Amino acid sequence: MSKKTLIVVDVQNDFIEGGTLACEGGKDIIPRINSILDNYDYVIATQDWHPDNHMSFAESEKELFTTKSVENKKGRCEQTLWPKHCVQNMFGAEFPKDLDSHKFNIVVRKGSNPLIDSYSGLYDNAMTKNEAVVRSSTGLSGILKELDVDNSGTIDICGIATDVCVKFTANDILDLNLNSKVRIIENCCAGVTKEGHDNIIVELREKGVEVI
Numbered sequence: 001m002s003k004k005t006l007i008v009v010d011v012q013n014d015f016i017e018g019g020t021l022a023c024e025g026g027k028d029i030i031p032r033i034n035s036i037l038d039n040y041d042y043v044i045a046t047q048d049w050h051p052d053n054h055m056s057f058a059e060s061e062k063e064l065f066t067t068k069s070v071e072n073k074k075g076r077c078e079q080t081l082w083p084k085h086c087v088q089n090m091f092g093a094e095f096p097k098d099l100d101s102h103k104f105n106i107v108v109r110k111g112s113n114p115l116i117d118s119y120s121g122l123y124d125n126a127m128t129k130n131e132a133v134v135r136s137s138t139g140l141s142g143i144l145k146e147l148d149v150d151n152s153g154t155i156d157i158c159g160i161a162t163d164v165c166v167k168f169t170a171n172d173i174l175d176l177n178l179n180s181k182v183r184i185i186e187n188c189c190a191g192v193t194k195e196g197h198d199n200i201i202v203e204l205r206e207k208g209v210e211v212i
Helices: 029-034 140-146 162-175 194-206
Strands: 004-009 042-048 067-072 075-080 106-110 154-160 181-190
Touching: 004 162, 029 154, 029 181, 042 140, 042 162, 106 140, 154 162, 162 181, 162 194, 181 194
Parallel strands: 004 042, 004 154, 042 106, 154 181
Antiparallel strands: 067 075
16 A cells, blocks of 8 residues: 655744744745645654754855855865754744644754755755765655655655755655655745745656646
């Protein structure tokens, strides 16, 4: 029997209205997500979980949303600088009180290494062009295999932000080549920008992701 799995990406206080890195429409998707949680065999949530000194945090307003080259043990990578967000054990990192997070079967935390960011729910942002570099796993890829979603099942993805963490998570799931249908639930996603959201929906559809 095929399994239905839902991955809820980074629906956290800092990413909805009132948060430090709010995406417009973030609050609107919460009741929509709640309404579908019972439709799945497994519900997995990802959670940005940054230390206070994370390398992606801008040190001044002038630096916000700029890109800088960052050196770490895995080499040099380009990093967008964001407002401080989703700091471990702080309110901004928590799931919103209106989100039925008690229905999550598994929560996967990411971005806890202060030296490298993790947009994807599966791996960190290490450059993949260098074959010698191994991207650190969050454990989600192994979880998906253990849950037997590789048996002609369905993996649905929703959350925040469409044009960042949802996109990277979907791309990495596609790269796993699981024998599962991958779908994006469009009205249960919010982007950093509306344009970014719309563009990524088109991009993922062209890669074979079903948009529902």
